[in-house]
Amino acid sequence: MKLLKVDTLESALDKLETAMREGGAGEPEREYVPVLQSLGRIASEDVLSCEDIPGFDRSTMDGYAVISRDTQGAGETMPTFLELAGEVKMGEKPEFSLTSGQCAYVPTGGMVPEGADAVAMVEYCQPFGDDRIAVYSPLSSGHNMVRAGDDVSRGEKLISRGRRIRPSDMGLLSAAGKTEIKVYKPWKIYIISTGDEIVPPEVMPLPGQVRDVNSAGILGEALACGFEIRGLEVVRDRQDVLADKVRSAMSECDVVVISGGSSQGKKDATEAVIDSLTSSGAFTHGLAVKPGKPTIIGFDEPTECAVIGLPGHPVAALLLFRLIVAGIWKRLTGLAETEKEISVDAVMASNIAASPGRKTFQLVKLDYEHIDLKTGLPQAVPVLGKSGLIRTMSAADGYVVMDVNDEGLRSGERVKVCLL
Amino acid sequence: MKLLKVDTLESALDKLETAMREGGAGEPEREYVPVLQSLGRIASEDVLSCEDIPGFDRSTMDGYAVISRDTQGAGETMPTFLELAGEVKMGEKPEFSLTSGQCAYVPTGGMVPEGADAVAMVEYCQPFGDDRIAVYSPLSSGHNMVRAGDDVSRGEKLISRGRRIRPSDMGLLSAAGKTEIKVYKPWKIYIISTGDEIVPPEVMPLPGQVRDVNSAGILGEALACGFEIRGLEVVRDRQDVLADKVRSAMSECDVVVISGGSSQGKKDATEAVIDSLTSSGAFTHGLAVKPGKPTIIGFDEPTECAVIGLPGHPVAALLLFRLIVAGIWKRLTGLAETEKEISVDAVMASNIAASPGRKTFQLVKLDYEHIDLKTGLPQAVPVLGKSGLIRTMSAADGYVVMDVNDEGLRSGERVKVCLL
Structure with missing residues (x-):
């Protein structure tokens, strides 16, 4: 059973980063955009000021x-x-x-x-x-x-590579006379949902069928990264059909994600497709992460395309998209270095068990109305429910992480909540 | 001196909200958008599920x-x-x-x-x-x-009015077969910078001139609200010239913002223009806020347009845009009720004085590398510098707020940092 050879999240990201860097896809392409259109884009190089600002007292x-x-x-x-x-x-x-x-x-x-x-x-x-x-x-x-140069002096760094441009940065660049900025081009991405039970949202499902939840959710996550969506499709869980679709998507994209079809069911074809279509083969066959174990990763050098098989369960699919796809984008653009992962200190409102041997992500709501009296911090209330229930993720404000060796979190324990 | 009759921030927002509601601009217009294009939009009504999800065990x-x-x-x-x-x-x-x-x-x-x-x-x-x-x-x-209905049961609320749509919401809506959602139409906004010393960013300033910082910064803040930018212009600080421009902008916009030209300088025309062009007249002639005192607000019923004079200093202009323009947008769309203002608990790294009688906003950086040992919280390091220096805002992660009666914050004091 291949799925038992799981990677840690960090080693999976390291493997993917190495494969992409060695395969020529280490740094995303760059382009100039007008400063007025740069909100949320990621600077691809340091920007220095050529002048003192202001230029006079x-x-x-x-x-x-x-x-x-x-x-x-x-x-x-x-x-x-x-x-x-x-x-x-x-x-x-x-x-x-x-x-x-x-x-x-x-x-x-x-x-x-x-x-x-x-x-x-x-x-x-x-x-x-x-x-x-x-x-x-x-x-x-x-x-x-x-005084002249009090705001910015000539030669000073205005923007660092990897910076996500904020409104004040747009003001700062304008102050220095910059009207364009070099940023990373968004990745092109193709989003595939697979599973014979999946029908598109506009179709009324028959008994035994469910609507495609993952495509829309993953599209949202991809848009939040700034990616360009090249396609969105429900594909039957048959290896030949899936392979044809993935092959053509790879030729025009930087990333292809396939959600579903990566557990051990008899018909699951995702792993075989990723293994056969990437020059690396699938190098991650599962993650020591809960939820999100059935995650498959490969990289193809000729097309410079990463192919990621995400779990079928919606919460797992969206979470793993963030951890793997957004995660590697942040590493390669330098965003991971410039932007602190903002987390909110809170106190657990109840006990939560970790999953032994896996890094466990628990969705929580932040309760600011029942502040913990001892610490003055909000409470983190676990949002319970299986990872097949998209409702839980929509209801959550963020998640807490328990490490591989943690047994769990006790009620009253101090935690950091990563925001969704 | 009119500027001494200042409003508190809350009373200014209350006045503006009342004027807009009574003037027929209480609730922004609404429109249907495809769920796949709804990321970040604000739901204008509750959305209920017509089905059990999943539809079977x-x-x-x-x-x-x-x-x-x-x-x-x-x-x-x-x-x-x-x-x-x-x-x-x-x-x-x-x-x-x-x-x-x-x-x-x-x-x-x-x-x-x-x-x-x-x-x-x-x-x-x-x-x-x-x-x-x-x-x-x-x-x-x-x-x-x-079980059938475990995720969502028929008749259950999927999305509340005022909710900012997240990726998981897009998945949830798709699960329920919704392909469109009714959201608020973005406001149309016109952004004017005034001041005879201001030149556009692409122009090399002569001695005594500075480039327009505020337009780009305010444009960024407006885009972050999802607004539609109808124009962006530097206008001379002459009442007749400014009035012509504002009048024509009002006829096609929901909000016109003018930055600069609202202190007591001899040539400042903003207050007179807002006073004469709005049916309400200027009803706020300054705010008990630091920075941001010279803020002027009026509302015109015939055009249903709010006209906001923001301070000329860039940090003040961007901050007041958030507090007033984004603030009233959040109130009228219901976003203010559905979305918690996420703040990070931190500890002051040094003393900071408040400005007596004014609500004081102090920019800070979050220092996660020198965690406060007693509380385990990050330190909030004041970013010092006058509000004319855009650099300070670009360098900050957020701000702390001192109330009208506060004397200041002491080093080691616990604070909530609102994120920029």
């Missing part, structure tokens, strides 16, 4: 640019009187500079004139006549202004 | 369907022998039923024949001849199978 308040030394000793009852030397216009370089005893009006965002090193807020100033300003507060150097 | 293992009572007392040295009554074919309803003393082969996902109430895994069974099976383990009723 800039006021952060409406007020009067001053020489801070002049304001020493100023106070509510004893203002410093300064000569108004001019007014800075927005977006223009002032044509004057300040010397001791002088000040100049500057609006928020305006250029602080040469000589000045601080800005007194209008609220702390009072004009006397047309050409004198009383300043009622002492200022330290740099107050109410940012 | 279903095996979760390759094995033998049995009557559990027959296996009582079975063990490794003392198997129960059962007559093999037939084999269930995938996707078909078996034409036989079981009576006491009988069993039938059933593959994973196959229909459990009438009469049977459990499935013995193949691993615990041994064929004897062609028509007898030895079962080496006792089974309880329901073992290794799911």
